[in-house]
Amino acid sequence: MKIAQERLLELGETLIRTRGFNAISYADLSQKLQVKNAAIHYHYPTKEDLGIAIIRFNREKFAQFCQHMIKREFKPDEQIRRYIRIYSSSLQDEKVCLVGSLGPDFTTFGPAMQNELKNLTSEILDWFTQVLEQGRNEGIFQFKVEPQIQALLIITNLTSALILSKIMGPTAFHQITDSVMSSLLKTQP
Amino acid sequence: MKIAQERLLELGETLIRTRGFNAISYADLSQKLQVKNAAIHYHYPTKEDLGIAIIRFNREKFAQFCQHMIKREFKPDEQIRRYIRIYSSSLQDEKVCLVGSLGPDFTTFGPAMQNELKNLTSEILDWFTQVLEQGRNEGIFQFKVEPQIQALLIITNLTSALILSKIMGPTAFHQITDSVMSSLLKTQP
DNA sequence: TTGCAAACTAACTTATTAGTAAGTAAGTTT
DNA sequence: AAACTTACTTACTAATAAGTTAGTTTGCAA
Numbered sequence A, B: 001m002k003i004a005q006e007r008l009l010e011l012g013e014t015l016i017r018t019r020g021f022n023a024i025s026y027a028d029l030s031q032k033l034q035v036k037n038a039a040i041h042y043h044y045p046t047k048e049d050l051g052i053a054i055i056r057f058n059r060e061k062f063a064q065f066c067q068h069m070i071k072r073e074f075k076p077d078e079q080i081r082r083y084i085r086i087y088s089s090s091l092q093d094e095k096v097c098l099v100g101s102l103g104p105d106f107t108t109f110g111p112a113m114q115n116e117l118k119n120l121t122s123e124i125l126d127w128f129t130q131v132l133e134q135g136r137n138e139g140i141f142q143f144k145v146e147p148q149i150q151a152l153l154i155i156t157n158l159t160s161a162l163i164l165s166k167i168m169g170p171t172a173f174h175q176i177t178d179s180v181m182s183s184l185l186k187t188q189p
Numbered sequence C: 001t002t003g004c005a006a007a008c009t010a011a012c013t014t015a016t017t018a019g020t021a022a023g024t025a026a027g028t029t030t
Numbered sequence D: 001a002a003a004c005t006t007a008c009t010t011a012c013t014a015a016t017a018a019g020t021t022a023g024t025t026t027g028c029a030a
Helices: A005-019 A026-035 A039-044 A047-071 A076-087 A100-108 A111-137 A147-168 A171-185 B005-019 B025-033 B035-043 B047-071 B076-088 B098-108 B111-137 B149-166 B173-186
Strands: none
Touching: A005 A026, A005 A039, A005 A047, A005 A100, A005 B076, A005 B098, A026 A039, A026 A076, A039 A171, A039 B076, A047 A100, A047 B047, A076 A111, A076 A147, A076 A171, A100 A111, A100 A147, A100 B005, A100 B098, A100 B149, A111 B149, A147 A171, A147 B098, A147 B111, A147 B149, A147 B173, A171 B149, B005 B025, B005 B047, B025 B035, B047 B076, B047 B098, B047 B111, B076 B111, B076 B149, B076 B173, B098 B111, B098 B149, B098 B173, B111 B149
16 A cells, blocks of 8 residues: 555644644554554655655645635735635644744754745745735735734734644634734724 | 752753753753752652643742732833843743743643643733733823733734744844834824 | 651663664566 | 566664662751
């Protein structure tokens, strides 16, 4: 039986996002995939190799999301709403985002994996910055700081909203996202 | 040689905040304290016992901070500034806050440790909410949502600012805190 | 000074970890 | 059909993890 690469990477991502990179093992993965641990080592010799592949997998999914937003020509507010929906869909299974899960353990990773995580993070920030800027130019969004700063503020809200929700329950998440969206859109009196 | 409890808990907190709970071991702690691992097991039989003690230690330090704020009768804006200073002092050694470090691994903890983390989190949120409310009543702060929501927004900014800074460098942190403070204080045109 | 408990050390156990080496079955190429 | 490759399994290793047990030191009170 060939391992379905996508199933492996998706499972790995899920485990990382629910329990953390340093709390998962080859045994966890191989058991759930009904293969031996050596089968995973065959594809990803070291745990770092696996970590890198999972981050890259996530980057590709994000790139696809961005492409989809362009193809469908969604307006900035709809793009943000759909991005937030990705986060809220993780609430149920108590997943945090990959950046929120791997960030605190950053110093335990090797340079290659650190770099992969840096790339993911800056891609998200760049995309968010660009959507905010476009939205303000189109008169849909309002905010007083530079788009790059506003992107930082909202991304940190979202990342931590998932973390906080693991501890305190999902109410916090919705309170945060609702007020983020409405303050972005609200028209000045 | 008696283990200095405070040194042990402080070291444990530092290790958790730099590498994560699931990436530290009794060996890490005992080596740095120049004792055998059994000496730590004597005080904290299980790793969960140790984790609980470290969170409680952090709660006590936070309670002392709050008491200090009351005694010195600092104004709300000065209280927030001093609270943010606690965070920025962690930037150098690439520490995140305890909530940001333990939150993503929440599901790997037992109920007692989960509960201790819940208590720490709600104490921080409650204090922040109260300071924001007081500051707005005194005409020092401005914000449009309820104080409890505004507390969520700022706490998530701070928590994630440290996580992001581990990945992308400390610039992000200062951009976030500067704009948080100025938007809290800025007077409406 | 003796007695005793608190706070260790020495020396383990058991389980789990990432990682490896040798072998094999099923395709694929030549 | 022989040679080779891919994708595994079987069976292991060495290291490290948390945790234990039995004995030893230390500080202090009676």
